[in-house]
Amino acid sequence: MKILFIHPPGEWTIGEQIVPHSPYAPPLGILYLSKILEQNGHDVQVIDFCAEPLNENKLKREILSSDAVSLTVLTSALENSIKLSKMVQKFDKDIPLIVGGPHCSLYPKQSLLDLNAKVSVEGEGEEVILDILDAINGKKEFCEIPAIHYFKEGKIKDGKPPRIIKNLDLIPFPARYHVKDYEYGYVLGSKxxxxxxxxxxxxxxxxxxxxxxxxxxxxxxxxxxxxxxxxxxxxxxxxxxxxxxxxxxxxxxxxxxxxxxxxxxxxxxxxxxxxxxxxxxxxxxxxxxxxxxxxxxxxxxxxxxxxxxxxxxxxxxxxxxxxxxxxxxxxxxxxxxxxxxxxxxxxxxxxxxxxxxxxxxxxxxxxxxxxxxxxxxxxxxxxxxxxxxxxxxxxxxxxxxxxxxxxxxxxxxxxxxxxxxxxxxxxxLRPKYWVDQIIQSTATKNFRLFKAMIKVAKETMRKKFVSLKPISED
CATH class of the missing domain: 3.20.20.70 (Aldolase class I)
Structure with missing residues (x-):
């Protein structure tokens, strides 16, 4: 099977102001799952909308060439995740949608409803992702899988109770090559x-x-x-x-x-x-x-x-x-x-x-x-x-x-x-602070951080932050 993983665009709030979530770090949860799937013969594509702008044509193309879609859901990006789930189903109403992530772990059944998904994963997904694909292909019963909730005959059904992965060494390293074209390490637009x-x-x-x-x-x-x-x-x-x-x-x-x-x-x-x-x-x-x-x-x-x-x-x-x-x-x-x-x-x-x-x-x-x-x-x-x-x-x-x-x-x-x-x-806005920063940057010969810090200082002191509206469905 080919699985498309989507990481939604997020938001940070500073007071009442909402600012775009800069590409801070790669979505490791998705990359862990990607490696497991590839080691077991599946194909994977990853799109990180925290690190690239939404391109509906690209999204549609990837959805139509996939057998299933998995969407990460964070509470801070819930509205955008819901918008993305609607886009997925607009482009292919029959494609299985799997949702997981922190918000699904808190509200697994509600997430299933809010995103109109086929399966919602509660907790860690590394031990269940292969079983979920087997169940989608009719090789396994959903009710046998731990940590999931799913729709059957119009009703929400539960899998087996979730369990914690005790030995983290057994998890393969993330498939970072899927995000090699993205640039991470930014905070408030500064690297x-x-x-x-x-x-x-x-x-x-x-x-x-x-x-x-x-x-x-x-x-x-x-x-x-x-x-x-x-x-x-x-x-x-x-x-x-x-x-x-x-x-x-x-x-x-x-x-x-x-x-x-x-x-x-x-x-x-x-x-x-x-x-x-x-x-x-x-x-x-x-x-x-x-x-x-x-x-x-x-x-x-x-x-x-x-x-x-x-x-x-x-x-x-x-x-x-x-x-x-x-x-x-x-x-x-x-x-x-x-x-x-x-x-x-x-x-x-x-x-x-x-x-x-x-x-x-x-x-x-x-x-x-x-x-x-x-x-x-x-x-x-x-x-x-x-x-x-x-x-x-x-x-x-x-x-x-x-x-x-x-x-x-x-x-x-x-x-x-x-x-x-x-x-x-x-x-x-203290002269003492800026003198100290110049001294430290000179001593460490690291003016890259000094320049980035100036941008962050300006951003945090702005009266108005740039608003990030939820992504459009159109």
């Missing part, structure tokens, strides 16, 4: 990554349970790691394929420090030359580990800092202390890492003083880039669950901004957005 960029995932799930996190679904609710040897093997493959930099997309790559030490030791010992970017928690900062990271090619770290107030961090169940944050960011600067910190405004108990504390705290840290966001009540998070239980959010409202009109904050969403804009200006 931060060096040269030919890709991403890897070395673990799934998270050891923590932040109140605002929406990743509480099957496949992400249990933390699992790949072996160090398996990770190094993939990095070698990535280098052989001609990539210059890698983003490690783990929710917290630094959580298991013993494992990080082993990975960095092996990278150094085998002299693997590639730039690494990663995201990690501030309570994982340890000097000897950071030194190994620096010596093994790590160039940047993204920290989800969230707040400059300990009571707000405690409310979020973040599990970090303000001193942890100070130590992690300062140690990162000492190692020469490019650091990004994100902050959230709008927790239910936050006051103007809380907002001011967070802004002043951000300015006290040697961060290269900051981003201030309005708190989102996202489906799947404990924050969202509580608001639904209290009647402040409807169950079908998958993402709601913090707002006093709904009893979610002390401020309206417009007021919080204004504070976010003020926070960006307060951080970036």
């Amino acid at each position: 931060f990554a060096k040269g030919n960029f890709t991403a890897i995932i070395t673990s799934r799930g998270c050891q923590h349970n932040c109140r605002f996190c929406a990743r509480n679904f099957i496949g992400m609710s249990q933390y699992r790691e790949r072996s160090v040897e398996n990770v190094i093997k993939e990095i070698k493959e990535v280098i052989e394929e001609g990539y210059d930099s890698i983003m490690i997309l783990d929710d917290n790559f630094l959580g298991n420090q013993k494992r990080v030490h082993k990975i960095m030791d092996m990278l150094k010992r085998e002299d693997l030359k590639i730039e690494l970017l990663l995201q990690g928690r501030c309570d994982s900062a340890e000097r000897s580990m950071y030194k190994k990271m620096r010596d093994s090619g790590v160039k940047g770290i993204y920290f989800g800092i969230e707040s400059g107030n300990q009571d707000i961090l405690d409310f979020y169940n973040k599990g970090t202390q303000l001193d942890d944050i100070r130590r992690a960011v300062k140690l990162s600067r000492e190692m020469g890492f490019f650091t990004v910190g994100s902050f959230i405004l709008g927790a239910p108990s936050e006051t103007k003083q809380h907002f001011e504390n967070t802004v002043q705290f951000s300015k006290s840290l040697p961060l290269d880039v900051v981003a201030f966001f309005t708190l989102e009540y996202a489906a799947g998070s404990r924050l969202w669950d509580k608001a639904v239980a209290d009647g402040k959010i409807e169950p079908n409202e998958y993402m709601v901004l913090s707002d006093s009109h709904r009893g979610l904050s002390e401020f309206t969403k417009e007021e919080i957005e204004a504070y976010c804009k003020t926070a960006h200006r307060s951080f970036y």
